[in-house]
Amino acid sequence: MNVLEHLNQTVxxxxxxxxxxxxxxxxxxxxxxxxxxxxxxFLLVSRRLKPVPGKLQNVAEVLVLFLRDEVAGQIExxxxxxxxxxxxxxxxxxxxxxxxxxxxxxxxxxxxxxxAALALIVFFTVQGAGLVKHGFLGYLKSFLPEGVPxxxxxxxxxxxxxxxxxxxxxxxxxxxxNMFAGHAVMLMxxxxxxxxxxxxxxxxxVLGNTMILAFELFVAFIQAFIFTYLSSLYIATAVEGx
Amino acid sequence: xxxxxxxxxxxxxxxxxxxxxxxxxLGAWIGYLADGWWRCTPWGLVxxxxxxxxxxxxxxxxxxxx
Numbered sequence: 001m002n003v004l005e006h007l008n009q010t011v012x013x014x015x016x017x018x019x020x021x022x023x024x025x026x027x028x029x030x031x032x033x034x035x036x037x038x039x040x041x042f043l044l045v046s047r048r049l050k051p052v053p054g055k056l057q058n059v060a061e062v063l064v065l066f067l068r069d070e071v072a073g074q075i076e077x078x079x080x081x082x083x084x085x086x087x088x089x090x091x092x093x094x095x096x097x098x099x100x101x102x103x104x105x106x107x108x109x110x111x112x113x114x115x116a117a118l119a120l121i122v123f124f125t126v127q128g129a130g131l132v133k134h135g136f137l138g139y140l141k142s143f144l145p146e147g148v149p150x151x152x153x154x155x156x157x158x159x160x161x162x163x164x165x166x167x168x169x170x171x172x173x174x175x176x177x178n179m180f181a182g183h184a185v186m187l188m189x190x191x192x193x194x195x196x197x198x199x200x201x202x203x204x205x206v207l208g209n210t211m212i213l214a215f216e217l218f219v220a221f222i223q224a225f226i227f228t229y230l231s232s233l234y235i236a237t238a239v240e241g242x
Numbered sequence: 243x244x245x246x247x248x249x250x251x252x253x254x255x256x257x258x259x260x261x262x263x264x265x266x267x268l269g270a271w272i273g274y275l276a277d278g279w280w281r282c283t284p285w286g287l288v289x290x291x292x293x294x295x296x297x298x299x300x301x302x303x304x305x306x307x308x
Contacts, residue, residue, distance in 0.1 A: 162297035170264035
């Protein structure tokens with residue numbers, strides 16, 4: 001029995017467009033749900049803004065202020081321009097991570113394709129920002145450290161290209177691995193019941209899963225924060241060039 | 243006097259490990275692909291790992307001197 005089969009994407013509605021497989025899977029539905037939840041949350045919060053915040057407004061304010069000061073705080077100039085992008089990124093990842101904790105639902109971020117797409121969005125945003133800020137020549141010069149002699153420059157260019165590409169690669173892998181690993185451990189513990197077929201083993205999966213579920217709640221927040229924080233760091237490095 | 247650290251600045255160092263590993267894997271993957279294209283097994287992979295590892299250490303160096 002392969003318990004990890006439960007983490008595979010199941011096709012809910014098969015769809016082919018121009019020879020490309022665009023099937024609606026449970027991961028796609030989970031993403032739609034995340035978008036819907038975030039939209040509903042902010043619609044509810046922004047509909048009745050009060051000087052003394054209520055419960056929902058308080059939660060939103062704490063998170064948004066934290067993102068503005070701690071995450072986007074690394075970007076010295078035009079912070080307000082980047083803030084909506086970072087807030088969207090954070091809340092989408094957080095909602096996706098949290099949906100995965102509800103029994104019967106799958107987390108979109110435990111699929112490498114989703115995290116890779118998110119990392120690619122960040123990568124192209126960062127490169128585009130660097131290109132707009134420094135111009136084409138200035139952008140190309142960022143691949144070559146200052147004052148490097150020509151013989152060493154030949155070696156430095158591929159090294160700089162790999163280090164630039166490694167950033168979105170690590171972003172995608174980190175988020176995917178953390179979310180996937182949590183679900184995999186929970187499934188492994190649950191599978192002990194079917195493996196041993198005994199009531200005696202029951203406390204281990206029940207207690208273990210309760211503890212891991214609590215830890216996963218923490219991981220859901222921390223991974224959304226890390227992804228957004230690093231995106232902000234890469235934007236700051238591209239825009240300010242240090 | 244060391245520069246003032248933001249509460250989340252530790253993350254820059256903490257996440258470096260994954261970035262270094264990612265650089266090595268990425269270099270190895272590009273090298274592996276190059277082996278297939280130019281039929282130069284195993285030199286593409288060897289060069290890819292060397293470039294990837296150097297890129298990883300280069301990222302660590304750049305972070306350290308900031």
